[in-house]
Amino acid sequence: MKRKTVPQTVQLLNRGIKALGQHRPDKAVNFFRSATESVEATKPVELAKTLYWLAVALQQMGQSDLALKSLASAQKLQRRGYARKLYVRATNQYGMLKRSCQDLDDFFAFMHLQLAKYLSKRPGHRFTSLEEHEAVMATLFDAWKSIQSSGFLEGQTCAEKVLYFRNLRLAFPVVNEGMRVRPRCTRGAENFDGSASSRSNSVEEVLSGPCPCGSGLPYLQCCGRIKSVREMR
Ligand SMILES: [Zn+2]
Structure with a gap:
């Protein structure tokens, strides 16, 4: 029986998530960037997912500005998803990172x-x-x-x-x-x-x-x- 092959994007996402679990956001960022590049242009929901994970990894690296950029792109692709929720929670009325006042x-x-x-x-x-x-x-x-x-x-x-x-x-x-x-x-x-x-x-x-x-x-x-x-x- 032929073994079912896991698509490249899914493989890269899984490796990234595993790296996050090992507290290696730097490694995860590379996997998520590659995953994002591997997504076909006709699959916006998949792209929103890779961009969301990229944002999570960037945030863990302390790169909040770049994380927000990634989230902003993700939420446009999928209006009812984690990315939108996280984006709305993290941003102020200027679409920038929300500060304390x-x-x-x-x-x-x-x-x-x-x-x-x-x-x-x-x-x-x-x-x-x-x-x-x-x-x-x-x-x-x-x-x-x-x-x-x-x-x-x-x-x-x-x-x-x-x-x-x-x-x-x-x-x-x-x-x-x-x-x-x-x-x-x-x-x-x-x-x-x-x-x-x-x-x-x-x-x-x-x-x-x-x-x-x-x-x-x-x-x-x-x-x-x-x-x-x-x-x-
Ligand atoms: Zn817009």
Whole structure:
């Protein structure tokens, strides 16, 4: 009698789960990545399963940002599954990892939006020196302090805050070819009453509405979620 062969994806999943049981999430991540790559494009439910397990292993390795990225993809493929439940529980209204309070949720949304904007213009989407990194972070922290003391965020919806964070033009330090950082003599973030941000009702409607992909989640928690800077790499 011919022995039934176990599909490659199932084999890889099983090896990954076994590695997790042996407290080897690093090994498990490799198995789950291979399992994900082995799934045929016509099998979304299977793909959701491998992505879910990949997220579990990444989370155990302390790579929460990447785990969330994996979960976000998984929950889109299978709307009624473990991935969706775990994703909704783990994320805040920005589609980012839920923190202990709204202030921190706002802070991380602001930081990642601004960092992504800055790094998207830098070679390889990276800082070229420690000096540059520190100068940019100092600019962001100063701006955040000003935003907080202005009280502008109070009573604003998430969509309004995202629009405001996006439209904020910060004066980042200029980085020369020789990677020396020349601080700009500026006030940092300008105009904290929100009037500088060009508000568009239609954009705000999209940001506060349901996701057009049909997932049933709000846009900001699904396809419009704020990605962590690590996901840019
Ligand atoms: Zn979506």
